[in-house]
Amino acid sequence: MVQRWLAHVRRRREERIALQAEAWFEGLGFLLEASRTLLRPQDLPLDLIGIVHRVDWRLEHIVHSERVLKRALRGRAPHLTSQLQEATRQAYHLRNQMISYFIRRKAFQDAEKAGEPTAYLDRREMEEVLLAANRISRELAAQLDGIGPALREALIPIPKGRGPELGDPG
Numbered sequence: 001m002v003q004r005w006l007a008h009v010r011r012r013r014e015e016r017i018a019l020q021a022e023a024w025f026e027g028l029g030f031l032l033e034a035s036r037t038l039l040r041p042q043d044l045p046l047d048l049i050g051i052v053h054r055v056d057w058r059l060e061h062i063v064h065s066e067r068v069l070k071r072a073l074r075g076r077a078p079h080l081t082s083q084l085q086e087a088t089r090q091a092y093h094l095r096n097q098m099i100s101y102f103i104r105r106k107a108f109q110d111a112e113k114a115g116e117p118t119a120y121l122d123r124r125e126m127e128e129v130l131l132a133a134n135r136i137s138r139e140l141a142a143q144l145d146g147i148g149p150a151l152r153e154a155l156i157p158i159p160k161g162r163g164p165e166l167g168d169p170g
Contacts, residue, residue, distance in 0.1 A: 017072045021155050024065035027058045028144055031091050035098055035137045039130060048102055055095055062088055069151070077154035083147045090140045097133035104129055
């Protein structure tokens with residue numbers, strides 16, 4: 001009876017870990033898709049604040065999922081935790097570059113409308129941040145492609161009879 005209960009608890013834990021992994025991938029996928037959409041100079045949406053709030057909300061969930069995954073990977077694949085952390089760090093860096101782009105884009109638009117001489121400098125700064133954000137977006141996408149299969153493989157539950165059972169010394 002105890003063994004059945006332990007098997008049930010382990011199975012539930014594995015399901016929660018798998019859900020967190022999917023949430024982590026989904027959150028980063030949302031961020032990448034948002035960056036591809038928002039970093040097009042020609043069409044900037046009107047509701048930037050709402051989009052930024054959704055990106056920030058997703059980032060909070062990404063961080064929570066990362067913590068759960070790091071605990072799960074500690075015994076299974078500790079080498080993946082640093083890659084997990086780096087991808088999450090890159091996600092925050094991408095978010096900050098996107099915000100910087102939005103601010104510079106607005107400053108450029110305002111300077112251009114007013115016919116101010118600083119429009120050239122504002123445009124240059126805006127384009128530099130845009131290039132940096134697009135580079136980070138590509139790097140993050142490559143990181144996800146690289147870590148995805150290894151992470152999914154590390155989180156596959158150990159089949160019954162393949163790991164230490166209750167009462168086994170190892």
